[in-house]
Amino acid sequence: MVDIAKRSGVALSTVSYALSGKRPVSAETRERIQQAIQELDYQPHAPARALKSRTSRAIGLFFPATRDTLEIETHIFLAGIAEATSELDYSLLVSTATHDPAGIVRPLETGRADGVILMEVRLADDRVERLRAEGRPFSLIGRCSNNEGVAYVDFDFEDAVKTAVHHLYDLGHRHIALLNRAPLLAGADYGPTVRSLAGFEAALDELSLHGQQLVCGASGESYIEVLRFLERTPECTAAITLSVTHAPLLTALNDLGLRVPEDFTIVAIIASQVADLVTPPLTTIEMPAFELGRLGAEILIRKLAADDLPPSQVVLRGTLQVRSSRHPPARRRP
Amino acid sequence: MVDIAKRSGVALSTVSYALSGKRPVSAETRERIQQAIQELDYQPHAPARALKSRTSRAIGLFFPATRDTLEIETHIFLAGIAEATSELDYSLLVSTATHDPAGIVRPLETGRADGVILMEVRLADDRVERLRAEGRPFSLIGRCSNNEGVAYVDFDFEDAVKTAVHHLYDLGHRHIALLNRAPLLAGADYGPTVRSLAGFEAALDELSLHGQQLVCGASGESYIEVLRFLERTPECTAAITLSVTHAPLLTALNDLGLRVPEDFTIVAIIASQVADLVTPPLTTIEMPAFELGRLGAEILIRKLAADDLPPSQVVLRGTLQVRSSRHPPARRRP
DNA sequence: CTGTTAGCGCGTTCAT
DNA sequence: ATGAACGCGCTAACAG
Numbered sequence: 001m002v003d004i005a006k007r008s009g010v011a012l013s014t015v016s017y018a019l020s021g022k023r024p025v026s027a028e029t030r031e032r033i034q035q036a037i038q039e040l041d042y043q044p045h046a047p048a049r050a051l052k053s054r055t056s057r058a059i060g061l062f063f064p065a066t067r068d069t070l071e072i073e074t075h076i077f078l079a080g081i082a083e084a085t086s087e088l089d090y091s092l093l094v095s096t097a098t099h100d101p102a103g104i105v106r107p108l109e110t111g112r113a114d115g116v117i118l119m120e121v122r123l124a125d126d127r128v129e130r131l132r133a134e135g136r137p138f139s140l141i142g143r144c145s146n147n148e149g150v151a152y153v154d155f156d157f158e159d160a161v162k163t164a165v166h167h168l169y170d171l172g173h174r175h176i177a178l179l180n181r182a183p184l185l186a187g188a189d190y191g192p193t194v195r196s197l198a199g200f201e202a203a204l205d206e207l208s209l210h211g212q213q214l215v216c217g218a219s220g221e222s223y224i225e226v227l228r229f230l231e232r233t234p235e236c237t238a239a240i241t242l243s244v245t246h247a248p249l250l251t252a253l254n255d256l257g258l259r260v261p262e263d264f265t266i267v268a269i270i271a272s273q274v275a276d277l278v279t280p281p282l283t284t285i286e287m288p289a290f291e292l293g294r295l296g297a298e299i300l301i302r303k304l305a306a307d308d309l310p311p312s313q314v315v316l317r318g319t320l321q322v323r324s325s326r327h328p329p330a331r332r333r334p
Numbered sequence: 335m336v337d338i339a340k341r342s343g344v345a346l347s348t349v350s351y352a353l354s355g356k357r358p359v360s361a362e363t364r365e366r367i368q369q370a371i372q373e374l375d376y377q378p379h380a381p382a383r384a385l386k387s388r389t390s391r392a393i394g395l396f397f398p399a400t401r402d403t404l405e406i407e408t409h410i411f412l413a414g415i416a417e418a419t420s421e422l423d424y425s426l427l428v429s430t431a432t433h434d435p436a437g438i439v440r441p442l443e444t445g446r447a448d449g450v451i452l453m454e455v456r457l458a459d460d461r462v463e464r465l466r467a468e469g470r471p472f473s474l475i476g477r478c479s480n481n482e483g484v485a486y487v488d489f490d491f492e493d494a495v496k497t498a499v500h501h502l503y504d505l506g507h508r509h510i511a512l513l514n515r516a517p518l519l520a521g522a523d524y525g526p527t528v529r530s531l532a533g534f535e536a537a538l539d540e541l542s543l544h545g546q547q548l549v550c551g552a553s554g555e556s557y558i559e560v561l562r563f564l565e566r567t568p569e570c571t572a573a574i575t576l577s578v579t580h581a582p583l584l585t586a587l588n589d590l591g592l593r594v595p596e597d598f599t600i601v602a603i604i605a606s607q608v609a610d611l612v613t614p615p616l617t618t619i620e621m622p623a624f625e626l627g628r629l630g631a632e633i634l635i636r637k638l639a640a641d642d643l644p645p646s647q648v649v650l651r652g653t654l655q656v657r658s659s660r661h662p663p664a665r666r667r668p
Numbered sequence: 669c670t671g672t673t674a675g676c677g678c679g680t681t682c683a684t
Numbered sequence: 685a686t687g688a689a690c691g692c693g694c695t696a697a698c699a700g
Binding site for chain 1 (some may be wrong): 410
């Protein structure tokens, strides 16, 4: 900055004010300064700014991805978060220390980030309690049981499963399975799992249908379990899958010689980008994962700009998408 | 720091030296300082460190993910990079301004990062030239034509395709298709695409086989093209797919009533985490995407620690993995 | 082995 | 509308 001050013949502080606009600077002076900035290819030093201003213009993301688990929606969230963050001229700090309440405040305490985004939020989440207690800015992709004063974006799994059940009912199916996600997390208080089951049971009840929940873990293990279920439950003609649970189901159906959708119908609750890759084409309730990520970042950054506003709380619904030209009505399985 | 200096009755600088170890501090003093740090829950202020030390202990990643493209391997790279970075006590800055040579040096110029990782590298890449010209630390996941002095990790696509061709040859296939990736990038100088084709042609030549390359774009568009190809080329009984190109192929085969692997054989060059999700189970050449990401980060951080060492250059090979219990020999398509 | 002190680059108050 | 000067939290050179 001292170089560009000299070159444009003004004081150091004038350069600062010209850049921040926090004090009026004559048009002519500003012009000279801009020119010097161009010529010297000046770039403000982020750490110096952060030291003085006590803000880093960065947000932290705790990203729960490991070598062995591939939860594609999680990755699409990240893509959306990264895009929104870049557009709003913030930096994005990605950390993998995801489920430790102490680790979660680290980027904040060390001045690396001004706020954080949490994913894979539990209904009762230590990390959320900690952040709230310390008065730290944060947003969730997902939500807890009690969300007072918490900014979040979430997908409406309950509604999605209900919609799926009704769709299958209309096709004539009377016995439906729900392949629910096995939370990688301890305990059974993972929001999407709990809310999906709630929607399932409510819809079954309303329509007087038979149904059964299967909790699916990693592909390899769940395959056998799903296969056994299909073998002993021939009256089940359709399933609703969450996230990647369509994989063990498709494999099992393939092994039993059952074709989709002719012999068995699936409604998959997944992101459209994932649906594009699955064979055979599945009917889906599409989860706008990229948009959820974008919104999660936008909500946090908005809160950073104006802390006094009430926190944004958004729940997005999924839309039904039929991807096959064949829509056979339900019938007994061969 | 001044608080912890007072509390432990020493000078400010002694605290600094106790933390950095750059000067001997008596065990007793060090102990008192550590205790004060615990009691006050002191966390060093990262921007202040960065300002003084001129290093941020952060690396930047340019992450080429958008709303509409889902290149899953790219996401797995990121997971590996994030894990290694966290383990080595660095921060990871993720940006989406991926293909602009000016944008690529921004995190370095502004002092936010000490080095950067590039993905989707072209054989002749402006960004690499720029970084090299400015003497910036960086590493590549992928590589250029000329890699003098450049640190990189890459997957051996040429070898993978050769291995795949030989495997198919051994099964009796005599006419093989290569579903190559359509580079999202301008021009035809995308390393994996070029090297895959090279391996394909070399292996075909060596074994006197027939073959054909199909360039696949996004799932929707490529599906028709693949379908037409299968219809007019009945002598082709097997294909090698790269990345997500197995998706349009599987859809087309499904529509033609051809079963895998009974009627048509596929060798997919993908990450194992992706292979776990594909139905039917495919024979694969597995790309260690997570490890590639880890290595890319480790190589960069190692370079940051000791700039004088020769740059690490690593090329990993894929391993053949048969995932189906059925191995039918090649036969004419029904 | 320990203490004193001068900046790192920037934002901002105070004086002009 | 502009300039001079101080300090953010930390590192390291200098002095003991």
